[in-house]
Amino acid sequence: MMAIDSVGRADDPAGSSSVSAAIEVSHLVKTYKTTRAVDDISFRVPRGSITGLLGGNGAGKTTTIAMIMGLVLPTAGRIRVLGCAMPEQRADVLGRINFESPYVDMPSRLTVRQNLTVFGQLYAVPDLRGRIAELAADFDLTDFLDRASGKLSAGQKTRVALAKALINQPELLLLDEPTASLDPDTADWIRSHLESYRKRRGASILLASHNMLEVERLCDRVVIMKRGRIEDDDTPSAIMARYHRSTLEEVFLDVARGRARDAES
Ligand SMILES: Nc1ncnc2c1ncn2[C@@H]1O[C@H](COP(=O)(O)OP(=O)(O)OP(=O)(O)O)[C@@H](O)[C@H]1O
Numbered sequence: 001m002m003a004i005d006s007v008g009r010a011d012d013p014a015g016s017s018s019v020s021a022a023i024e025v026s027h028l029v030k031t032y033k034t035t036r037a038v039d040d041i042s043f044r045v046p047r048g049s050i051t052g053l054l055g056g057n058g059a060g061k062t063t064t065i066a067m068i069m070g071l072v073l074p075t076a077g078r079i080r081v082l083g084c085a086m087p088e089q090r091a092d093v094l095g096r097i098n099f100e101s102p103y104v105d106m107p108s109r110l111t112v113r114q115n116l117t118v119f120g121q122l123y124a125v126p127d128l129r130g131r132i133a134e135l136a137a138d139f140d141l142t143d144f145l146d147r148a149s150g151k152l153s154a155g156q157k158t159r160v161a162l163a164k165a166l167i168n169q170p171e172l173l174l175l176d177e178p179t180a181s182l183d184p185d186t187a188d189w190i191r192s193h194l195e196s197y198r199k200r201r202g203a204s205i206l207l208a209s210h211n212m213l214e215v216e217r218l219c220d221r222v223v224i225m226k227r228g229r230i231e232d233d234d235t236p237s238a239i240m241a242r243y244h245r246s247t248l249e250e251v252f253l254d255v256a257r258g259r260a261r262d263a264e265s
Pocket residue numbers: 032035036037055056057058059060061062063064
């Protein structure tokens with residue numbers, strides 16, 4: 001029987017007995033030729049939580065997300081998404097999850113409406129015209145629905161990408177730096193939308209971010225990675241207390257510079 005401690009950690013994160021987590025990763029490894037990008041990590045994303053995945057450049061965040069989505073095959077380890085083994089049960093899972101990253105572009109010559117239609121059809125969204133109208137209203141897309149996607153500003157592109165990511169009303173949303181390169185006002189607007197979607201849908205979110213204020217505001221839990229390994233995994237307040245810090249930015253710098261967790265500030 002799996003044991004879960006008071007903050008939700010499991011000693012068998014991907015064990016078949018645990019049904020409550022949105023994501024359960026156990027002893028996951030990814031080696032690219034000579035690079036051990038992900039080096040034996042285990043963690044879980046509780047259902048309904050927003051969990052932050054933090055780490056410096058090259059820490060292994062994108063590789064971890066790609067394995068969770070079944071896009072990159074693990075070298076070793078186990079992954080369960082919404083109770084299903086990945087990548088073996090990918091077909092049962094893909095319709096219930098979605099992904100957004102500003103680094104993945106949509107076909108640029110298609111209009112916003114055409115792009116949303118193609119993605120909606122992939123997910124077999126019922127009443128797709130109605131769903132697109134709803135998302136256009138929610139994300140303030142109406143003025144450029146019939147413009148080519150490649151001709152939008154970064155902020156407009158992000159709003160479209162998020163609308164695309166929510167088109168199938170996913171139970172689990174994977175986000176890779178969703179507010180990178182946005183002005184503070186637009187980034188705040190996106191964060192409010194994510195929070196309200198999580199509440200309304202009871203969805204779970206895994207958020208890779210370099211923006212520590214964003215993580216402090218949104219995340220119930222934080223997993224910190226460094227060089228492919230997990231350095232810490234807890235609530236933001238417990239992590240800040242452990243490092244004697246008042247912000248996650250200071251914790252991030254401590255981890256990046258190899259300062260001990262119990263170091264006095
Ligand atoms: N397809 C690939 N082939 C070879 N090495 C790769 C590949 N993808 C990632 N890596 C390497 O794996 C390591 C982890 O990269 P990854 O992109 O997962 O990190 P990250 O935490 O997302 O970084 P960033 O914050 O810079 O996006 C890096 O050393 C990277 O160079």
